[in-house]
Amino acid sequence: xxxxxxxxxxxRNSVLSISLISWMxxxxxxxxxxxxxxxxxxxxxTSLQMLLASNSATSLASGWALMLTAxxxxxxxxxxxxxxxxxFARRRPxxxxxxxxxxxxxxMAAGCIMLALELASIWxxxxxxxxxxxxxxxxxxxxxxxxxxxxxxRCHSRRALAAYGTAADWDVLRMxxxxxFWCTGSCxxxxxxxxxxxxxxxxAMAVASILMFCERLDPPKTPxxxxxxxxxxxxxxNLRLRGPKCGRVSLAPGCEA
Amino acid sequence: MILPAMKLPKEAELxxxxxxxxxxxxxxxxxxxxxxxDVRHNLVASRANTSGGTSRDRVYLLLxxxxxxxxxxxxxxxxxxxxxxxxxxxxxxxxxxxxLYGLRRASIQHGEDGGLGLTFVLDITxxxxxxxxxxxxxxxxxxxxxxxQRQLPDPADVVVGRVSxxxxxxx
Numbered sequence: 001x002x003x004x005x006x007x008x009x010x011x012r013n014s015v016l017s018i019s020l021i022s023w024m025x026x027x028x029x030x031x032x033x034x035x036x037x038x039x040x041x042x043x044x045x046t047s048l049q050m051l052l053a054s055n056s057a058t059s060l061a062s063g064w065a066l067m068l069t070a071x072x073x074x075x076x077x078x079x080x081x082x083x084x085x086x087x088f089a090r091r092r093p094x095x096x097x098x099x100x101x102x103x104x105x106x107x108m109a110a111g112c113i114m115l116a117l118e119l120a121s122i123w124x125x126x127x128x129x130x131x132x133x134x135x136x137x138x139x140x141x142x143x144x145x146x147x148x149x150x151x152x153x154r155c156h157s158r159r160a161l162a163a164y165g166t167a168a169d170w171d172v173l174r175m176x177x178x179x180x181f182w183c184t185g186s187c188x189x190x191x192x193x194x195x196x197x198x199x200x201x202x203x204a205m206a207v208a209s210i211l212m213f214c215e216r217l218d219p220p221k222t223p224x225x226x227x228x229x230x231x232x233x234x235x236x237x238n239l240r241l242r243g244p245k246c247g248r249v250s251l252a253p254g255c256e257a
Numbered sequence: 258m259i260l261p262a263m264k265l266p267k268e269a270e271l272x273x274x275x276x277x278x279x280x281x282x283x284x285x286x287x288x289x290x291x292x293x294x295d296v297r298h299n300l301v302a303s304r305a306n307t308s309g310g311t312s313r314d315r316v317y318l319l320l321x322x323x324x325x326x327x328x329x330x331x332x333x334x335x336x337x338x339x340x341x342x343x344x345x346x347x348x349x350x351x352x353x354x355x356x357l358y359g360l361r362r363a364s365i366q367h368g369e370d371g372g373l374g375l376t377f378v379l380d381i382t383x384x385x386x387x388x389x390x391x392x393x394x395x396x397x398x399x400x401x402x403x404x405x406q407r408q409l410p411d412p413a414d415v416v417v418g419r420v421s422x423x424x425x426x427x428x
Contacts, residue, residue: 002269002317002378002423086421088271088293150367157372160322160418163274164291223367 002085011084012077022070026202051123064111065104071191071209072107072183075216076100079158079179083172086161095161095172102176103183110184118195132196139189146223151186153220155179187212210237267426269317272296273399274421281325281332281415285404288420290318292397296424313427318352318381318401322418324364324374330357330415331406336384338402349387353379354406357415374418381422 080096087095121131142148159178161171190212194204214236215229273292280286318334334352355377366372401420409415 002319002425004268007268085269086271088296090295153367153372157366158322160278162276163271163293163421164276167276 004085007085008077008081011081015073015077015080019070019073022066022073026066026070048123051119055119060115061108061111064115065108067205068104068107068111071205071212072187074209074213075155075183076103078156078216079175082158083161083175086163087168087172088163091163091168095168098169098172099176099179102173102178103180104176106177106180106184110188114188114192114195117192121196127198129198132193132198135189135196136193139193142189143229144225144227146225148186149221149223149226149228151182152215152218152228153223154182155186155216156220186215269423269425270296272316272422272424274419275401279403279417279420281403281405281417282409282413283411284408285332285402287338287400287402288417290399290401290420290422292399292422294397297397314382315380315425315427316382316385317423317425318379319419319421319423320355320375320377320379320403320417321421322374322376323357323360323415324372324418325357325413325415326361326364327409327413327415328357328360330409330413331355332357332415333404333406334379335402335404336381337388337400350384352381352384353377355379360415 079099083095083099084092121128125131159171159175161175162168190208194201194208197204211229211233214233217232217236218228221228271293273290273296275288275290279288318336320334331354333354335347335350336352338347338350355375357375360375363375364372399422403417
């Protein structure tokens with residue numbers, strides 16, 4: 001792969017714009033991302049029927065897709081750039097579409113399970129922080145586990161892609177499916193946590209997005225028990241909010257001797 | 258101190274790729290990089306521009322995702338080396354030599370490098386300019402030969418994931 005900073009920046013800005021637009025649709029459009037329910041009796045068959053009636057599969061799926069676009073698209077910049085530079089110019093949009101389709105299919109399938117868990121928690125414990133607390137604890141353990149690092153390492157891996165014919169389409173689709181699988185393995189817990197919060201799930205979503213984005217900035221490491229993502233997130237936010245540290249010789253914009 | 262702004266090279270364009278993984282055994286292996294007909298004319302234009310001295314277009318050969326367990330090898334890479342030819346007679350076709358130091362570590366799937374293997378980039382602009390037209394960009398294919406400096410031992414396991422050719426327009 002021949003890396004070109006200008007080309008990468010152009011792609012990154014386009015993908016971040018899509019993510020930003022999705023966030024704006026969520027915030028300004030008041031899109032209901034969390035399943036709604038207002039029945040006080042919990043756990044009964046009637047309340048389950050009411051819960052399912054008030055949350056259609058279409059609205060849940062569209063909300064989930066929007067949330068995925070907002071939260072996950074910034075992490076797709078490196079693989080999309082890899083596909084772009086590894087494909088013939090004429091095939092690039094097609095290859096990227098196949099990759100995104102494969103990636104999205106895995107996450108939509110995972111969404112079925114996660115939305116079912118969300119509905120179950122609302123049905124059994126409406127307005128309770130207990131499910132979110134339990135999942136938050138699991139997410140913290142998962143975040144530090146070597147299994148998470150294995151998933152992250154696989155998210156960094158890039159297969160050699162065929163460039164001609166159906167083999168090229170299949171390769172990028174398979175890369176999308178694999179990337180989606182390992183990405184789901186890496187992020188499922190931190191994605192589920194905001195969904196179970198009765199209040200403040202948008203803020204939690206934003207924090208989870210920054211954490212997931214920053215942990216991908218770290219290079220692959222040998223799997224072991226350690227905290228990951230938080231240090232990079234703090235450094236990233238510090239860099240964004242305070243600007244770069246200027247030394248005696250610096251190439252960073254805004255640094256002058 | 259502010260360094261003067263540099264002109265960065267423009268984006269690279271893929272011109273051709275081989276079709277399957279290349280396993281390097283014993284005294285070497287070769288593969289054929291098939292050039293895409295849609296972009297072959299770009300390579301021809303690049304060749305004309307570069308030889309005329311009006312452009313800084315470069316053409317690169319990439320050996321991507323080299324994986325394996327045998328680190329102690331140096332591979333010589335030749336462009337359009339005739340079959341049955343002696344390497345010594347065709348030094349002008351040598352694109353470069355690559356050392357596989359760190360190959361084993363880079364190939365561990367759950368290791369620090371994520372199992373990506375090694376990737377090398379070789380500038381082959383000069384070779385393509387010097388080639389007779391019938392053998393280089395005007396042809397549909399470019400033959401790439403990978404010859405170990407010393408013969409590889411029998412169970413040596415070295416695989417090149419993809420061999421590709423890129424063109425990068427000058428700044």
